[in-house]
Amino acid sequence: MKNTTYSFSFPTMVSPITRQMKLESDTVSVEQSLKSLLSTSKGELLGDPAFGCNILKYVYDNNDAILSDVIRTEIITAINNYETRVTVTKNDIVINKDIDNNLLLIKIKYVINITGNEGYVSISYNI
DSSP states (O other): OOOOOEEEOSSOOBOTTTOSBOEEEHHHHHHHHHHHHHHSOTTOSTTOTTOSOOHHHHTTOSOHHHHHHHHHHHHHHHHHHHOTTEEOOGGGEEEEEETTTTEEEEEEEEEETTTOOEEEEEEEEEO
């Protein structure tokens, strides 16, 4: 592991118990940010309607090859626009459908630009 940097904790930046600013390691901070970004649909955040990712919009399309590519592009666009601390490529995104449990599972490998540390974030959507 290379150097570790720290950022404000998100979404809770102040501890309700100690009333002090909460800091998280770069990996935890990025993971929290990515989950928030990918769990929010575009238009859902009133102050910034472009924030988020419209993954669920494409879930019911029939063509899995096109679906995977469109979702990857949607994820990378959202990350490039709103989480510039990391680099993600299409090959870093793994998409699986769990038909038995009605889930879309997405695992993303990212590299933190400042430190070069790698991390993973997983998110699931009910479909």
